[in-house]
Amino acid sequence: MFQQVPIPNETGPASKAIQTYEARIAALRDEIAANSVKLEENRKKYSGFLLACDELLTTDVTKAEAPLRFATTEQSFVAEGWVPVNEVGPLTEAINKVTGGKCFVTEIPVDSEHDSVPVEYDNPSVARPTQLIIDIYARPRYSEIDPTLLVAFIFPLFFGIILGDVGYGLMLLVVALVLRRMFKRGDGAQLVNILMIFAISAIIFGFLYSEFLGFSMGYHPLIFSRHMNIGGEGGEGAAIPGLLVLAIWIGIIQITLGRALGMINHARMDHGSHRTKAVLANLGWLLVMWGILVAIWSYFAIPYMPDLMNTPVIAAGLNLSAILGILMLVIGVIFIARENVLDVFELPTIISHVLSYARLVAVGLSSVAIAMVVNYISIGMIIEPQLENLSVVGIIIIMIGAFIFIVGHIGNAALGLIGGALQSLRLQYVEFFTKFYKGGGKKYNPFGIKRRFTEE
Amino acid sequence: MADGTMTLEMIQASQGGLKALGAGLAVGLTGIATGVAEMGIGSAAVGAVAEDKDIFGLALLLTVIPETIVIFGLVVALLLLF
Numbered sequence: 001m002f003q004q005v006p007i008p009n010e011t012g013p014a015s016k017a018i019q020t021y022e023a024r025i026a027a028l029r030d031e032i033a034a035n036s037v038k039l040e041e042n043r044k045k046y047s048g049f050l051l052a053c054d055e056l057l058t059t060d061v062t063k064a065e066a067p068l069r070f071a072t073t074e075q076s077f078v079a080e081g082w083v084p085v086n087e088v089g090p091l092t093e094a095i096n097k098v099t100g101g102k103c104f105v106t107e108i109p110v111d112s113e114h115d116s117v118p119v120e121y122d123n124p125s126v127a128r129p130t131q132l133i134i135d136i137y138a139r140p141r142y143s144e145i146d147p148t149l150l151v152a153f154i155f156p157l158f159f160g161i162i163l164g165d166v167g168y169g170l171m172l173l174v175v176a177l178v179l180r181r182m183f184k185r186g187d188g189a190q191l192v193n194i195l196m197i198f199a200i201s202a203i204i205f206g207f208l209y210s211e212f213l214g215f216s217m218g219y220h221p222l223i224f225s226r227h228m229n230i231g232g233e234g235g236e237g238a239a240i241p242g243l244l245v246l247a248i249w250i251g252i253i254q255i256t257l258g259r260a261l262g263m264i265n266h267a268r269m270d271h272g273s274h275r276t277k278a279v280l281a282n283l284g285w286l287l288v289m290w291g292i293l294v295a296i297w298s299y300f301a302i303p304y305m306p307d308l309m310n311t312p313v314i315a316a317g318l319n320l321s322a323i324l325g326i327l328m329l330v331i332g333v334i335f336i337a338r339e340n341v342l343d344v345f346e347l348p349t350i351i352s353h354v355l356s357y358a359r360l361v362a363v364g365l366s367s368v369a370i371a372m373v374v375n376y377i378s379i380g381m382i383i384e385p386q387l388e389n390l391s392v393v394g395i396i397i398i399m400i401g402a403f404i405f406i407v408g409h410i411g412n413a414a415l416g417l418i419g420g421a422l423q424s425l426r427l428q429y430v431e432f433f434t435k436f437y438k439g440g441g442k443k444y445n446p447f448g449i450k451r452r453f454t455e456e
Numbered sequence: 457m458a459d460g461t462m463t464l465e466m467i468q469a470s471q472g473g474l475k476a477l478g479a480g481l482a483v484g485l486t487g488i489a490t491g492v493a494e495m496g497i498g499s500a501a502v503g504a505v506a507e508d509k510d511i512f513g514l515a516l517l518l519t520v521i522p523e524t525i526v527i528f529g530l531v532v533a534l535l536l537l538f
Contacts, residue, residue: 137513238537352524355531362530429513430520439513 138439158424160201167213169203214371227373258435284335291328374408461520492523
């Protein structure tokens with residue numbers, strides 16, 4: 001793009017003209033600055049008023065337009081809308097009061113198949129922050145089970161199992177308390193509440209694991225030890241088999257729960273022959289999982305799991321429990337195939353989903369390992385040798401060591417928060433929700449105004 | 457090596473070392489494989505979510521499918537070591 005710039009029609013030396021123009025540019029710049037200051041002042045002075053006016057007028061317009069949405073005759077009008085079930089009574093009373101009994105309010109039965117019913121959560125306040133997490137995945141449908149309450153309990157539990165450190169828990173708690181002052185309402189405040197629940201869960205599990213910034217807190221862990229032994233340094237060594245089996249058990253329980261909820265959901269939402277098939281298919285997935293487990297238990301003794309190796313041998317070297325397991329597996333596969341033959345190819349996901357819970361241990365151990373390495377580098381390698389014979393240079397090196405200690409642990413806490421939250425969230429979304437949760441409900445958006453700038 | 461100077465301790469130590477090596481390879485290689493697999497899916501999924509926020513759940517599901525590989529690698533590594 002080019003623009004034509006004509007030579008100004010002036011007389012006199014060029015240097016003088018340049019001077020005048022530069023002076024004018026400077027003057028104009030000053031004017032702009034003065035005007036922006038004025039603008040800012042005016043904004044401060046009037047913005048509240050203008051926003052309030054805008055809100056008020058928008059409300060007036062909406063109120064004035066509302067009759068257009070209703071079916072009206074000369075004497076009467078009909079209004080129709082969705083109201084949460086527990087608000088029907090108060091709303092009816094309010095309408096009767098306002099109109100002086102000149103109206104007729106009735107409740108039309110919900111036809112959940114043809115109506116797209118908007119969905120509003122109904123949860124105790126403890127679970128309310130979790131609604132945000134469910135909404136990220138999808139809002140529940142009207143007839144579906146709302147998993148919010150379950151997730152509100154399981155999500156922080158998994159986070160605690162992963163992070164499980166009193167020191168990091170306290171750090172997160174401080175961060176949450178600081179952020180709480182900044183976010184008073186809205187999604188931000190809910191996220192801060194989630195962070196706070198996380199921090200408390202991490203502290204509780206920190207006491208159970210007996211961990212403080214990777215150090216032992218002086219007593220043996222109440223559950224499985226995560227004090228690793230890195231190159232002869234550190235605690236007694238992590239109880240990996242116990243931790244792994246614990247994670248697998250958690251997986252088995254959560255998947256069983258998910259499938260059971262899936263059966264309830266299908267029973268509530270489906271119709272006709274498909275309903276029976278879908279419910280049985282979910283039962284089939286359960287049978288296959290437990291069948292595989294029983295079959296494994298009947299051949300291998302796994303710590304902290306039932307040992308079925310001693311059940312009587314029936315035939316061909318197969319003992320009773322092995323036959324039972326295989327039977328469950330076969331029946332399960334038949335149930336699955338009856339609903340959809342292609343689902344049979346998904347059978348390996350049973351194993352991968354259960355094993356996926358191993359991440360609860362793996363991610364947690366990695367964060368313990370980083371904490372211990374930070375401790376070893378900063379204290380074992382830098383600070384302790386200098387403390388033996390103090391010198392001026394030594395004090396500086398000790399300060400460097402302390403710096404590494406602080407930065408290392410802050411970084412690890414951030415990593416632990418991100419890793420722990422994402423991994424446990426993923427277990428909800430992928431391993432848990434796929435078993436029963438479809439979502440896709442419409443958000444309930446009530447008719448009315450949200451007052452932000454005006455007061456009644 | 458075959459002249460009888462190898463003691464039992466040396467054999468055990470090298471066995472332990474090879475086990476650790478195998479465990480490391482199991483996690484490392486499967487980690488790379490998962491990363492490569494998730495690379496394409498992840499970028500496509502982010503693009504799709506940017507177009508339509510409602511499919512976040514499905515997009516996440518598709519993105520994390522290859523994570524199975526590294527989980528298997530992890531389990532193999534832990535089985536090797538313990």
